[in-house]
Amino acid sequence: MIVYDECVAEIQALLAQSHAGGSIVPPESDLIDELGLASLDVMELIEALEDRFDVAFPLNELGDVRTISDLAQRIQNLT
Amino acid sequence: MSLLQKLDAARAFQDQLGQLGVNAIGATIDVAGSATEGKIDGKRVILAGTNNYLGLTFDPACIEAAAQAVRTHGTGTTGSRLANGTYAGHAALERELSAFLGVRSAIAFTTGYVANVGAISTLAGPGDIIMLDADSHASIYEGAKLSGAEIYRFRHNDPADLDKRLRRLGDRCARTLVIVESLYSMLGDVAPLDQFCDVVKRHGAFLLLDDAHSFGIMGENGRGLAEVLGVEDEIDFVTGTFSKSLGSVGGFFASRKHDVAPLRSQIRAYMFTASSTPSVIASTRAALKRVSQGEALRAQLWKNCARVHEGLSSLGFTLGAAPSPVIASLMDSPEQAATAWQALLDAGIYVNLVVPPGAPKNLSLLRCSLSAAHTDDQVERIIEGYATVAQQLFDQPRAAATAYA
Ligand SMILES: Cc1ncc(COP(=O)(O)O)c(C=O)c1O
Numbered sequence: 263m264i265v266y267d268e269c270v271a272e273i274q275a276l277l278a279q280s281h282a283g284g285s286i287v288p289p290e291s292d293l294i295d296e297l298g299l300a301s302l303d304v305m306e307l308i309e310a311l312e313d314r315f316d317v318a319f320p321l322n323e324l325g326d327v328r329t330i331s332d333l334a335q336r337i338q339n340l341t
Numbered sequence: 342m343s344l345l346q347k348l349d350a351a352r353a354f355q356d357q358l359g360q361l362g363v364n365a366i367g368a369t370i371d372v373a374g375s376a377t378e379g380k381i382d383g384k385r386v387i388l389a390g391t392n393n394y395l396g397l398t399f400d401p402a403c404i405e406a407a408a409q410a411v412r413t414h415g416t417g418t419t420g421s422r423l424a425n426g427t428y429a430g431h432a433a434l435e436r437e438l439s440a441f442l443g444v445r446s447a448i449a450f451t452t453g454y455v456a457n458v459g460a461i462s463t464l465a466g467p468g469d470i471i472m473l474d475a476d477s478h479a480s481i482y483e484g485a486k487l488s489g490a491e492i493y494r495f496r497h498n499d500p501a502d503l504d505k506r507l508r509r510l511g512d513r514c515a516r517t518l519v520i521v522e523s524l525y526s527m528l529g530d531v532a533p534l535d536q537f538c539d540v541v542k543r544h545g546a547f548l549l550l551d552d553a554h555s556f557g558i559m560g561e562n563g564r565g566l567a568e569v570l571g572v573e574d575e576i577d578f579v580t581g582t583f584s585k586s587l588g589s590v591g592g593f594f595a596s597r598k599h600d601v602a603p604l605r606s607q608i609r610a611y612m613f614t615a616s617s618t619p620s621v622i623a624s625t626r627a628a629l630k631r632v633s634q635g636e637a638l639r640a641q642l643w644k645n646c647a648r649v650h651e652g653l654s655s656l657g658f659t660l661g662a663a664p665s666p667v668i669a670s671l672m673d674s675p676e677q678a679a680t681a682w683q684a685l686l687d688a689g690i691y692v693n694l695v696v697p698p699g700a701p702k703n704l705s706l707l708r709c710s711l712s713a714a715h716t717d718d719q720v721e722r723i724i725e726g727y728a729t730v731a732q733q734l735f736d737q738p739r740a741a742a743t744a745y746a
Contacts, residue, residue, distance in 0.1 A: 300698065300703075302698065302703070305475070305494060309475075309494065309496065312506070312509075313505075316509065317509065318493055318506065318509040318510055319493075320470075320491035320492055320493060321492040321493065321494065322491055322492055
């Protein structure tokens with residue numbers, strides 16, 4: 263089972279490397295509007311999370327994902 | 342927020358490209374004139390960014406077939422394949438294509454894009470799964486979206502990654518369509534198709550190959566990468582286009598393993614659009630004949646590829662892949678790519694300028710595509726054009742372009 267907090271922390275850590283210049287951003291941060299991820303970046307983030315938690319995350323689920331928290335919830339729901 | 346904000350955003354995007362010196366809607370070719378030379382802005386240039394791999398757009402037999410067809414059958418069919426839009430030529434092309442590929446059935450479409458959208462969105466539906474290579478063509482993504490199936494991506498050209506992702510799906514693999522291409526259009530890299538076949542088979546999933554770019558140019562008989570690797574019998578479905586090696590326009594959907602013909606009455610992108618113009622069908626049939634006896638054309642094409650690849654790498658360009666008819670030079674930035682592209686055009690060489698988000702990994706590229714119709718002299722002039730660009734570029738040390746390769 264994937265714990266929400268663990269998932270948020272993982273996303274924050276991945277984004278710190280790729281988009282947030284090393285800093286940990288709050289869970290309410292909007293991936294596209296605030297952190298500036300392009301759609302390709304979001305898909306790459308998903309790939310990394312799938313591998314980290316060994317789950318399959320359908321791209322169709324991305325539609326209403328806006329924030330780190332949204333994404334963490336979706337991933338938690340997969341298991 | 343108004344609907345029309347999208348227009349503003351589109352204009353802003355074009356302006357942004359314009360500032361880089363990129364004409365967002367591409368160059369206008371005033372006159373083509375031949376498969377390899379045309380006029381852009383009143384200036385004669387060598388066309389080296391056309392996908393016209395075998396140069397058949399100006400093949401005399403293809404032109405004659407099209408001209409005769411337009412006189413006999415008129416300029417258009419004005420109807421769908423299911424209504425008044427199937428002429429004897431359309432049916433003959435499908436038979437000839439089936440015989441050439443050795444498939445049970447083949448369905449011709451108005452474009453390759455439409456073939457992908459139609460075939461993929463009909464093969465898979467809600468409850469099914471589509472697993473696609475991350476670098477898939479837009480039409481594959483589009484068909485997947487339209488299907489209503491769950492969509493997953495695996496890492497580009499990475500059978501181990503596909504294996505891992507199929508494993509996660511468990512017994513849902515029986516409802517999974519895996520989609521890959523052969524020769525990838527932007528970087529010119531080739532899929533490890535035999536390994537993909539193994540992985541897909543092991544998991545009991547299905548494989549669709551979009552063979553847009555290797556059809557006609559690879560394989561002893563021109564049946565593409567699957568022929569080269571001896572895996573044609575293992576691929577469930579194939580789509581392709583008439584707009585590259587066949588030098589016309591249109592697309593197809595075919596299968597050796599399954600009879601796809603009944604899907605004609607299910608595929609909306611087949612039923613609800615006008616069929617190909619008879620002259621297009623006629624030139625495609627003539628081109629297919631040339632392809633099926635095309636050993637010499639293919640040999641000439643690959644000789645040109647090897648020469649240009651060697652020429653550009655010795656000039657210091659970082660190239661996207663091993664020699665193939667698509668030779669992409671990786672640039673450091675969109676600005677540098679745009680400047681280099683213009684310099685090449687000024688030197689009389691037209692190639693494709695690709696800036697983000699047009700290519701994988703947000704790369705900026707000069708995409709050269711070669712043709713069997715390029716003469717030795719033209720091939721040398723292409724390399725000379727790149728040499729003038731190299732002089733301008735490589736005064737300064739290289740930076741990011743080496744990162745990908
Ligand atoms: C891989 C791939 N599939 C499909 C297509 C679509 O082909 P068409 O030009 O016939 O619409 C293309 C060409 O752009 C392509 O590169």
